[in-house]
Amino acid sequence: MAERPYIVGNWKMNGTRAMLSEARAIDRAAQRYMKAEVAVAPPYTLIHAVHREAEQIGVGAQDCFPGDDGAHTGDISATMIADAGAKFVILGHSERRADHRETADQINAKIQSALDAGLRIILCCGETLPTREKGEAEKFVLDQLRASLPQIEDAAERLTVAYEPVWAIGTGKTATPADIEAMHRAIRRLLDETYGEEHSAQVRILYGGSVKPENAREILSLPEVGGALVGGASLSAESFLGIVVAASETEEA
Numbered sequence: 227m228a229e230r231p232y233i234v235g236n237w238k239m240n241g242t243r244a245m246l247s248e249a250r251a252i253d254r255a256a257q258r259y260m261k262a263e264v265a266v267a268p269p270y271t272l273i274h275a276v277h278r279e280a281e282q283i284g285v286g287a288q289d290c291f292p293g294d295d296g297a298h299t300g301d302i303s304a305t306m307i308a309d310a311g312a313k314f315v316i317l318g319h320s321e322r323r324a325d326h327r328e329t330a331d332q333i334n335a336k337i338q339s340a341l342d343a344g345l346r347i348i349l350c351c352g353e354t355l356p357t358r359e360k361g362e363a364e365k366f367v368l369d370q371l372r373a374s375l376p377q378i379e380d381a382a383e384r385l386t387v388a389y390e391p392v393w394a395i396g397t398g399k400t401a402t403p404a405d406i407e408a409m410h411r412a413i414r415r416l417l418d419e420t421y422g423e424e425h426s427a428q429v430r431i432l433y434g435g436s437v438k439p440e441n442a443r444e445i446l447s448l449p450e451v452g453g454a455l456v457g458g459a460s461l462s463a464e465s466f467l468g469i470v471v472a473a474s475e476t477e478e479a
């Protein structure tokens with residue numbers, strides 16, 4: 227893989243200012259593991275504070291509003307998160323698709339707003355357990371991506387895809403290495419078709435779903451796994467750094 231492995235912590239709806247000490251610890255330690263690119267996506271309320279702590283790690287948001295600044299009480303635009311110090315935004319996470327009934331059209335509008343604000347995007351996809359059990363996981367994931375991949379060639383350089391099987395999120399279950407590899411290869415073929423091989427090669431495909439220090443090495447050494455999107459294990463510097471260390475050693479191997 228051309229680029230360094232990308233290890234991103236998605237804090238979800240967790241974190242008060244007490245978490246800033248974890249962010250600082252992650253940032254200081256990440257300077258020793260430069261073979262991995264490390265980032266965190268705190269809740270909106272902490273983006274600016276984490277950005278001020280961060281010398282090494284990237285800071286991003288977990289969502290943005292699908293449009294420009296204006297009269298939308300309680301919403302946060304891509305311009306605002308960029309101004310707070312975010313360099314990327316996670317879009318299409320299965321928890322937002324489920325909790326807020328986000329549609330492909332809304333996700334596409336968010337992608338456009340994020341690109342306009344100069345942000346990078348982590349676009350999430352993933353099937354539920356019934357879909358996998360019916361043998362339709364690959365078709366479902368590729369359809370989800372086809373509906374939302376930005377159709378402009380130079381979007382590829384600002385795009386990361388995260389494959390997160392819904393049934394593996396927060397459950398302690400992970401997909402088998404063979405299933406992860408097969409899905410990531412299928413996603414790569416779709417990216418090749420969409421952007422051409424040269425541009426597609428710039429897009430890393432992360433795996434997410436119960437990634438921990440104990441399983442990170444095996445997952446990160448699979449072909450086409452360009453990093454991990456980490457939920458629960460990103461909430462403590464110790465466990466998150468365990469994954470960063472595994473990524474940086476995988477890169478050396």
Ligand SMILES: O=C(CO)COP(=O)(O)O
Nearest residue numbers: 236395396435436457458
């Ligand atoms: O949803 C995830 C990251 O976006 C994965 O969450 P867990 O690592 O807690 O399973």
